[in-house]
Amino acid sequence: MAIGPVQLIVLGFRHPDFHGEVIAELERLRQTDTVRVIDALAVYKDAQGELEVEHLSNLTREEAVELGSKIGALIGLGIEGEAGMEAGAALGAAAADAEGGVAVFDDPQAWDVLGEIPNDSAAALLLIEHHWAVPLRDAIARAGGARLADGFISPFDLIGIGLVNAEEAKELHDLETAGA
Structure with a gap:
């Protein structure tokens, strides 16, 4: 399966006042095949830094089953508990080995997504595939180019x-x- 460029977007909210407008806009983008939401989480961090996680999504049921909780696995959130986090780490390590030693982030390069969310606030974490960029990315690759930053x-x-x-x-x- 070919996949477009994927981006993790972290949006902060001091006092969230959701009215379905964000999900509606993501659905509009999905219907135009501009983006696909691979996964979406709402993370609430209380005054002591304790986390509460809720799944958000405009995925179909079949897509949700196929994709699972990708953000949790990506940032080490362990939504499926410690077993889920360990399973995600094992899958990632196996994929890196299969690719012939894919470079993974070391500590100085790591992005502490959860650490950036202030206490007593909320964040929406969106893992988005940019469908619109697939033809451009492929044309760049055919021309011998690659994304540098x-x-x-x-x-x-x-x-x-x-x-x-x-x-x-x-x-x-x-x-x-x-x-x-």
Whole structure:
């Protein structure tokens, strides 16, 4: 099965006020075949840092069964308990060996997703496959190219290249960071 580029997005909420709008937008993107939500979790962290996890999804039942809890396995959340975490680690190690020694993150490279969620807040963790990018990625590969790095650009950095003015950048920044 060919899979498009996959991205883990972590969205923070001080006091979540969900009305189904986020899931509805993800469903719209799914219907247009722009993205596929591979997995989605809501993580609540209390004032002492204890976690409560809830599965969110716009997957069909068949997709959910096929994919399982990929975010939990990816970030070591162990939603299936310690046995599930160990099973995920074993599968990852087997896949790395099968690929002929795939490089895995060492501690200095690790991204502590759960550590970045402030106490007494919530986060939505979305593992998204970018369907729209598959033809572009494949064309780049056929041309002998490869992704070296990627990242979202701050609205303030867009001022210097003339895409937005200072007022627009502040509005975008405030919109992007309002819940943080």
